[in-house]
Amino acid sequence: MSENLRVVIYGVGPIGSLIVKLLSSRKGVELVGGVDVDPSKVGEDLGVVAGLGRGLGVKVVHDSASWNFLRSVKPDIVIISTGTYLDRIYPQIVRAVSAGANVISTSETLAYPWYRYPELSLMIDELAKKNKVRVIGTGVNPGFVFDALPAFLTSVSAEVRRIHVVRSLDASKRRYSFQKKYGLSLTPEEFEFKLRTGEISAHVGYAESIMLLGCILGVSIDRVEEGQEPIIAEEHLETQYFKISPGRVSGIHGWGVGYVNGAEFIRLDLLASVGREDYDEVLVEGNPTMRWRCETGVPGDIATASMVVNIIPRVLQAPPGLITMKDVMTPSAFLGDYRWFVGRT
Numbered sequence: 001m002s003e004n005l006r007v008v009i010y011g012v013g014p015i016g017s018l019i020v021k022l023l024s025s026r027k028g029v030e031l032v033g034g035v036d037v038d039p040s041k042v043g044e045d046l047g048v049v050a051g052l053g054r055g056l057g058v059k060v061v062h063d064s065a066s067w068n069f070l071r072s073v074k075p076d077i078v079i080i081s082t083g084t085y086l087d088r089i090y091p092q093i094v095r096a097v098s099a100g101a102n103v104i105s106t107s108e109t110l111a112y113p114w115y116r117y118p119e120l121s122l123m124i125d126e127l128a129k130k131n132k133v134r135v136i137g138t139g140v141n142p143g144f145v146f147d148a149l150p151a152f153l154t155s156v157s158a159e160v161r162r163i164h165v166v167r168s169l170d171a172s173k174r175r176y177s178f179q180k181k182y183g184l185s186l187t188p189e190e191f192e193f194k195l196r197t198g199e200i201s202a203h204v205g206y207a208e209s210i211m212l213l214g215c216i217l218g219v220s221i222d223r224v225e226e227g228q229e230p231i232i233a234e235e236h237l238e239t240q241y242f243k244i245s246p247g248r249v250s251g252i253h254g255w256g257v258g259y260v261n262g263a264e265f266i267r268l269d270l271l272a273s274v275g276r277e278d279y280d281e282v283l284v285e286g287n288p289t290m291r292w293r294c295e296t297g298v299p300g301d302i303a304t305a306s307m308v309v310n311i312i313p314r315v316l317q318a319p320p321g322l323i324t325m326k327d328v329m330t331p332s333a334f335l336g337d338y339r340w341f342v343g344r345t
Contacts, residue, residue, distance in 0.1 A: 004030035005312070008075040008101070010092055011082035012036045012049050012060055014175055015106055018305035019079055020050035026309065032073045034060040066092070070099035076316075079308055080105040084204050086117045086137075090124075093135060097127050103135040104308050104315060108205035110137025111147070112212040112324060115224075125322035132320045136328070138311060140303035141167065146209035146256075146268050148325045149292075150282045151216040154333035159287040160217065162265055166281045169272040169297060171251045172239040178300070182272060183230060185242040186249045191230045202228045203270050206256025210266050214258060216326045218336020219265065221258045228254035231273040239274055250274045 005028055009016045012034045023029050024047065034046040039062075041049045047056035061069045070078065078096035083089045086109045096103050113121040128135045137143070150163050171179055181200050183191040194200045206226040214221040233250040236243075244250050251273020258266035278297030284290045314328040 004028050005077060006030050006032045006073065006075045007077045007079065008032055008070065008073065008096075009034040009046065009050075010066070010078050010080040010096065012038075012041055012046065013081065014177070014301060015081040015304055016079070017050035018301055019081065019308055020046060020056075021052060022305055022309045024052060024056065031056055031058060032075055033058045033069065035063055035066045035069065036060050037063045063092075067095045067099070070095055070101065074099070075101045077102050077104060077312060079103075080107065081308075082107075084108050084201060086110050086113050086120055090120055093124060094127065097124070097131050097133055097135060100131055100133065102133045102315060103128075104311065105135075105137045106139045106304055106308065107137045108139070108142055109208060110135075111139075111142035111205060112208040112215070113137065113322070115207050115211050121322055129321045134315050134318050134320055135322050136311075136315055136318075136324065138307055138325055140298060140300055140307060141203075142205040142209045142212060143307055143325060144303065145280055145298055146205070147213040147216070148329050149280075150284065151213055151333075152330055153282055153284055153290060153292055154217065154286075155330070157284060157286050157288070157290075157333045160284060160333055162267075162283075162285040163213070164267045164269075164283040164285075166269045166271070166279075167297075168276055168279050168281075169270075169300075170274070170276050170278050171272045172237075172274045173278075174272075174300065176241045179239060179241055182252055183249045184239065184251070184274065185244045186230075187247070188230050188232060188249065191249045195228065202252045203254050203272070206254065206268055206270075209268060210256050210258035212324055212326065213266055214260075215324070216329070217333055219260055221260060221265070222262060223259050224256060225259075226254070226256040228252050231271075233274070237274045244274065251276065 041060045042062045045055040078101040182202050207224045230249040231251040233244045254270040256268040280294040282292045318327045
C-alpha cells in the first residue's frame with residue numbers, strides 16, 4: 001500500500017457524502033475520487049459534491065467510466081453506498097475487486113449475502129481471494145443494532161436461550177428518502193401494493209441480521225420469518241416532507257424471527273413511525289438474563305457512516321475473501337462445537 005490509504009467513494013448520496021466528511025479529517029487517508037450516476041455530480045469536485053464547503057482536488061466520474069477510473073487511481077479501498085440489493089451492485093463490486101481494491105459496502109443484503117444470493121456470494125468470495133482483497137457489507141442495521149451489538153452483549157453469557165431486539169425510531173426525524181421508502185402518507189392499500197412490487201422497501205435485512213447473529217454465536221438457524229405492516233395514523237401528523245391524514249400510513253412495524261430446533265431463538269422488531277420514541281433495546285434471556293437500552297436510539301446515517309470508516313483497519317487485517325462482521329468484530333458468546341477449532345491454531 002502507499003503511504004496514505006487511498007479511498008474511492010462509490011455513490012456520493014447522503015451516506016457517501018457523510019463518509020467523505022468523516023474520512024477527510026482522518027490521518028493517513030487520501031480520497032482519490034468518487035463515482036456516481038447523477039449528471040449534476042459528474043465532473044465536479046468530490047468535496048464540493050459531498051458538501052464539505054471546499055474542494056479536495058479530485059473529481060466524481062460517471063459509473064460508466066468507473067472501470068478505467070479504478071484501474072488508473074488504484075485505490076486500496078472502495079466504499080460502495082449505491083444500493084440495497086446485492087444483485088444490483090454486483091457489477092460495481094466486481095469492478096472494484098478486479099482493480100485490486102478492498103470493498104466496504106452499506107448494502108443491507110451484503111451483510112450476510114449467502115441467505116439471498118448464494119451463487120453471487122461464491123463468485124465474490126473467489127474473486128476477492130484471487131485478488132487478495134476483502135469484501136464486506138456493514139452499517140448501523142444490519143451491521144450493528146440487530147446483530148453485532150446483541151452478539152457482543154452475549155460475551156458475558158454462560159447460557160443464551162433467546163435474544164429479542166427492539167429498534168424504535170421517530171420517522172419524522174429522518175431524511176426524505178427514508179420517509180418515502182417507509183411509505184409515509186400512503187393509504188394502506190397503496191402501501192401494500194408498493195411494498196409487494198418493490199416500489200418501496202421499508203427496512204431490508206431482518207433475515208440477514210438473524211443469520212449473521214446466529215453465525216457469530218455458532219448456532220444453526222432452522223428457518224427465518226420476516227414481514228412488515230403499516231402503522232396507521234389516528235390523527236393528523238406532519239413531517240418536513242409529508243402531511244399524513246388519519247387512516248394513512250405513519251410508519252411501519254417490521255419483524256424477523258429466527259428459529260432453532262423449532263423454537264424462537266432470535267426476534268427482531270422495528271417500529272418506525274412519526275412521533276415515536278427513539279430507543280434501542282436488547283434482551284438476552286439466559287444465564288445471566290440482561291437488558292440493555294439506549295434511551296436516545298442509535299442515529300441511522302451518522303452511525304452507518306461511522307461504522308464504515310471505523311471498520312477499515314479491521315477489514316484490512318482480515319483474511320481475503322467475502323467476509324462479515326463475524327470476521328472483524330469483538331468477542332461474543334460461542335454456542336457451537338469447540339471441536340471445530342482443534343488443530344486450527
